[in-house]
Amino acid sequence: MAEADLTFDSLLDLLRRLPPTRVEENVNTLCDLAPEYADDLLGNVDQPLKVLTDSEKGRDFLGCDYNRDGDSFRSPWSNEYIPSSNGGPTPSSKLRQLEISLNSAFDTYREMYFEGGVSSVYLWDLEDDPGQGKEISFAGVVLLKKVLSTPSSSSPDTPETSPSGSWDSLHVFECQERGRSAKYKLTSTVMLVLETKTLAKAEGKNQDTSRGKGSVTLSGSMTRQAEVDYPLTNSAGHIPNIGRMVEDMEIKMRNLLSSVYFGKTKDVINELRSQSGLEIKSREEMLRAELAGKLGARK
Amino acid sequence: MADLSLEEKCRLAAKLVEQSPPGEINDVINDIRAIINDDNALMPHVLPSLRAYNLSHLHVIEHSATEGSPAHSSILSEATILPGSEGGEERYVDAEGERSFSFDHITLAITDYEPYKLPDEEESFRTALASSLAKYAKNHFPSGTSSVSCSQYPLLPLAPAPIANAIITDNQAASSESKETAEPTQTDEADAPVTDIVAEQVNEGDLEPAPTPITGDVGASEDELVRPESLDKLDDLVEEAKEEEEGASGTAAHPDRPEVTEVEDGKEEEVKTPTEHDITPGNADVSAEKVDERKQERIENPKYTLEIVGNKYNPNNFWTGRWRTRWVVDKASDTVDGDINVDVHYYEQGNVQLATKHTASFPLPAEELGGQSVASQIVTIISKIETAYHLELNDVYGELGEKAFRALRRALPITRQKMDWEKVTGYSLGSDLTKSRA
Numbered sequence: 001m002a003e004a005d006l007t008f009d010s011l012l013d014l015l016r017r018l019p020p021t022r023v024e025e026n027v028n029t030l031c032d033l034a035p036e037y038a039d040d041l042l043g044n045v046d047q048p049l050k051v052l053t054d055s056e057k058g059r060d061f062l063g064c065d066y067n068r069d070g071d072s073f074r075s076p077w078s079n080e081y082i083p084s085s086n087g088g089p090t091p092s093s094k095l096r097q098l099e100i101s102l103n104s105a106f107d108t109y110r111e112m113y114f115e116g117g118v119s120s121v122y123l124w125d126l127e128d129d130p131g132q133g134k135e136i137s138f139a140g141v142v143l144l145k146k147v148l149s150t151p152s153s154s155s156p157d158t159p160e161t162s163p164s165g166s167w168d169s170l171h172v173f174e175c176q177e178r179g180r181s182a183k184y185k186l187t188s189t190v191m192l193v194l195e196t197k198t199l200a201k202a203e204g205k206n207q208d209t210s211r212g213k214g215s216v217t218l219s220g221s222m223t224r225q226a227e228v229d230y231p232l233t234n235s236a237g238h239i240p241n242i243g244r245m246v247e248d249m250e251i252k253m254r255n256l257l258s259s260v261y262f263g264k265t266k267d268v269i270n271e272l273r274s275q276s277g278l279e280i281k282s283r284e285e286m287l288r289a290e291l292a293g294k295l296g297a298r299k
Numbered sequence: 300m301a302d303l304s305l306e307e308k309c310r311l312a313a314k315l316v317e318q319s320p321p322g323e324i325n326d327v328i329n330d331i332r333a334i335i336n337d338d339n340a341l342m343p344h345v346l347p348s349l350r351a352y353n354l355s356h357l358h359v360i361e362h363s364a365t366e367g368s369p370a371h372s373s374i375l376s377e378a379t380i381l382p383g384s385e386g387g388e389e390r391y392v393d394a395e396g397e398r399s400f401s402f403d404h405i406t407l408a409i410t411d412y413e414p415y416k417l418p419d420e421e422e423s424f425r426t427a428l429a430s431s432l433a434k435y436a437k438n439h440f441p442s443g444t445s446s447v448s449c450s451q452y453p454l455l456p457l458a459p460a461p462i463a464n465a466i467i468t469d470n471q472a473a474s475s476e477s478k479e480t481a482e483p484t485q486t487d488e489a490d491a492p493v494t495d496i497v498a499e500q501v502n503e504g505d506l507e508p509a510p511t512p513i514t515g516d517v518g519a520s521e522d523e524l525v526r527p528e529s530l531d532k533l534d535d536l537v538e539e540a541k542e543e544e545e546g547a548s549g550t551a552a553h554p555d556r557p558e559v560t561e562v563e564d565g566k567e568e569e570v571k572t573p574t575e576h577d578i579t580p581g582n583a584d585v586s587a588e589k590v591d592e593r594k595q596e597r598i599e600n601p602k603y604t605l606e607i608v609g610n611k612y613n614p615n616n617f618w619t620g621r622w623r624t625r626w627v628v629d630k631a632s633d634t635v636d637g638d639i640n641v642d643v644h645y646y647e648q649g650n651v652q653l654a655t656k657h658t659a660s661f662p663l664p665a666e667e668l669g670g671q672s673v674a675s676q677i678v679t680i681i682s683k684i685e686t687a688y689h690l691e692l693n694d695v696y697g698e699l700g701e702k703a704f705r706a707l708r709r710a711l712p713i714t715r716q717k718m719d720w721e722k723v724t725g726y727s728l729g730s731d732l733t734k735s736r737a
Contacts, residue, residue, distance in 0.1 A: 010333035016650050017327055018318045029315065033308050033334055105723045112712035146707050163703035192707075194699045200688035202661040202680050212684065214639070214657025216695050222649030240720030247718055254708060260645055262700040265653040266693065268620040268643045272609045275689050277438045 008037055015045055020219040021193065023047055046189045046221060049145045049168045051118055054078055062120040062143040064170065076103045076120045091123050095138055098238055099123040105239050106142055109247065114167070117146030126174065135177040136235075142171040142246050163196040169253075171246045175238065182232040182241060188249045191221040192257055218261050224253060305340050313344035317352050320644035320652065321621035322612035324352060342405065349404040354380075357608035357623055359444045360409060362396055371395050374446040375402065376625070378604035381415070382452045383596070394425065394448055421451045421601060427674035428628070432605050435682045440609035440622065451601035603628040605681065617647035626681055628663065635677055636660040639688055655692065659684050 011030050018026050024047050031038040042065055050063035054075035063073035069088030072081040079096060081088040091099055102121040110119040123140040147166045168191040176183045194217070201212025226249055230241040274281060303311070312331045319327040328345060335341045352358075358375040362368075373379065373393040381390040381399045390399045392415055401411040417425060429447040436445035607624040626637040637660065643653040661684070664676040671679070711717065 010330040167707040210661040212659035220651030243720040272622040
């Protein structure tokens with residue numbers, strides 16, 4: 001068993017290292033390499049959310065491992081599996097009511113923060129016999145996705161660099177009601193891809209025939225966890241509780257992503273190549289040391 | 300879903316190696332080994348992937364100091380494959396150390412050093428490019444390694460007497476010549492240490508063939524027969540044809556042979572005791588004709604490839620990075636074409652990667668300009684493009700961070716306040732909000 005765990009650790013370690021842009025392809029490869037771990041892998045590794053259409057309700061919804069049954073996905077708008085599937089699980093009626101309200105609330109949230117995109121919330125019961133006891137426990141996932149595509153119609157004469165990208169967030173939580181409060185455990189993952197073009201080339205005399213073009217891709221995912229206790233007066237109280245918890249986490253993660261994507265990786269580039277040149281740098285350092293020495297001497 | 304055969308699994312797994320982030324190749328291979336759990340089956344598949352990775356990611360090789368040659372680094376790449384060894388028992392060139400070597404991509408072992416020498420025309424341009432590029436790399440890449448390779452066939456190293464003569468003849472002809480052409484570049488380009496290194500290695504390179512000196516007629520022809528073993532079959536055929544020719548001219552030239560031995564002695568001493576050359580010029584002219592009959596393999600307009608790789612690995616802080624640069628000087632098309640690739644991996648509680656690809660090209664400078672050699676002009680333009688690219692990358696961060704990131708998700712709603720979740724159930728659906736905004 002210990003060896004088996006090592007194999008699974010290795011599978012996860014690989015996915016932590018291989019390019020995030022190729023996660024879907026690589027997860028499939030790893031499922032082929034270690035079929036005995038395929039289910040664990042699919043359940044543990046976050047992949048970009050699928051955008052699906054509930055044509056009956058005329059709305060898009062998101063698909064992931066939590067609303068999947070074989071090749072079908074349950075729509076949060078109709079509670080039906082699409083394409084239809086027999087025997088796919090659905091939440092108990094009490095939980096389905098909460099699911100409908102949460103979908104409506106996060107639809108508003110999506111519009112306010114994302115100004116577009118698609119959202120879906122799915123809940124599932126954690127008890128064998130749901131709805132009997134007064135205190136319930138359940139789990140759920142809040143999904144948000146927005147894609148920013150390059151305006152493909154932009155005229156070819158203007159080689160303007162227009163960035164494209166996508167945001168996928170998954171907030172998986174478990175909730176345990178405890179009298180007049182509820183305990184929530186949250187695991188949030190954001191997958192973010194940003195892409196743009198570069199044009200740098202030789203400039204100056206005799207450089208009319210010089211050319212330059214390229215692409216920059218920043219991609220990846222980050223995961224964070226949190227645990228909170230909120231008061232709970234009635235079952236509708238879950239909506240503001242889950243809402244606040246997800247909102248606070250997304251704000252935190254957006255800041256984190258911003259510092260890693262635009263801070264960390266940029267710092268590493270500047271570690272790899274010194275723009276000003278190391279000669280100038282060391283001269284500046286010498287000057288600084290000299291200055292510091294003089295200031296020290298004056299004291 | 301039928302399970303794949305072990306063979307197919309190994310093939311698939313080995314492919315993953317090529318996606319490895321900077322400095323994490325061993326981690327990736329160890330993960331794959333744990334998954335496949337059968338090294339004997341796996342490793343033969345990993346070998347070609349590792350080779351491809353090492354070549355495309357400009358694997359840096361450290362050469363320890365040997366007599367006459369200080370410790371230095373060279374780069375593995377498609378461009379540093381020894382011309383003529385492709386497809387066969389592949390060897391790589393250490394141009395600075397003037398030698399080639401075998402490399403085991405799995406154990407990283409370097410073996411079987413052999414001398415490597417370009418014809419002087421190519422070597423002097425290569426050296427000029429290399430010293431300019433080294434200066435640029437040293438100034439801008441804190442942990443950078445640079446390399447300049449030439450696709451020209453090297454001079455045959457363990458050549459029989461007539462060829463050895465030719466090398467010397469070329470050297471003498473060109474050494475006076477190359478002093479004229481090379482000196483201007485060296486004065487404004489190469490700093491003194493670089494020149495020293497080159498001089499020492501010329502010496503060292505010449506010492507290498509010493510174990511098989513040509514001691515006489517018999518020795519020469521034996522060498523001739525032994526040599527083709529290291530060559531491709533095609534070369535064998537060429538060699539055989541040439542041997543026949545040479546056998547004929549060899550007997551005709553027989554009277555020269557005693558002097559040939561002296562020339563060889565002179566060759567070993569070449570750098571240290573130039574006076575000995577006084578003996579040779581007369582013979583050299585004669586033997587030069589023989590060389591023309593048995594001509595060195597040559598390609599017209601060989602390409603010069605300038606490469607820089609800068610690596611920084613900081614696993615304690617969960618990041619690694621690599622900047623790769625490759626510029627190819629093509630005199631046939633009068634252009635210089637380049638690729639720049641930057642890869643960064645940040646993996647603290649996540650997996651974030653930056654991958655950039657940029658290609659650029661510019662016309663090959665035609666001639667010396669304002670005292671600046673062509674080689675120096677090329678590196679100057681390269682440094683300007685890379686500086687512009689580096690600046691552009693910094694701008695790209697601004698653009699992605701300000702525009703794209705905000706367009707995906709706002710930091711706060713337009714109201715500048717967080718959601719009022721108590722009231723949200725009072726709102727109607729978000730879709731209604733969309734309608735009211737429209």
